[in-house]
Amino acid sequence: MTETVQSAAGQGSQSTATGFAGWRRLAVILTVLAASIACDRATKQVAEKSLAGVGRLSYLGDIFRFEYVENRGAFLSLGANLPDGMRGPLLTGGVAVVLLVVLAAAFLGRRSRAEVAALALLASGGLGNLWDRVARGGTVVDFMNLGIGPVRTGIFNVADLAIMGGLAMLLLLGRRQRAPAPAAGAPPPPPPQGGAPTG
Secondary structure (H helix, E strand, O other): OHHHHHHHHHHHHHHHHHHHHHHHHHHHHHHHHHHHHHHHHHHHHHHHHHOOOOOOEEEOOOOEEEEEEEEOOOHHHOOOOOOHHHHHHHHHHHHHHHHHHHHHHHHOOOOOHHHHHHHHHHHHHHHHHHHHHHHOOOOEEEEEEEEEOOEEOOOEOHHHHHHHHHHHHHHHHHHHHHOOOOOOOOOOOOOOOOOOOOO
8 A cells, every 4th residue: 555655656746847847848938939039029129210211330340230121031131032922921931830840849859958948049039030020011120230341241130149049059059969978888087197196
């Protein structure tokens, strides 16, 4: 009887732990999405009110620029020159499908907290620009530019930074996971020279 009660208690604790882990993952995803999208929306509204019609503003010896544009393309203006009949479905419907895949990857599978946060950050950037595109009839507000002399980035926004940040995190995490592990049965590394003897 005691073994049965202990077994049931153990199963209950395991179920609770699993459920708590699921809520923690959901909390990470929602926090990243909410913070990133809110920041993106707020900065785009400020840019539209204070930069539209002003022209280019240059800072730090022209390394950093504020320049308001309404981008008809995707990330960093990719696809801006596509025909209207192709650009709309591709940059709205196609991006929505990709975002669903990214969010599913964040919710499903065994992933570290950092991986979940990276996927949520990537999705938040896509959602921020998709929101803008739907609300503005096909355009996205961009307003930042970096570079030195003729070597410059495209004009981007906070959502683009979230996409780049999420991709960078995923690449770094992937490199860490691919790092070779010590071979089984390999001798331990020698002690440092000149160290005090032990034992």
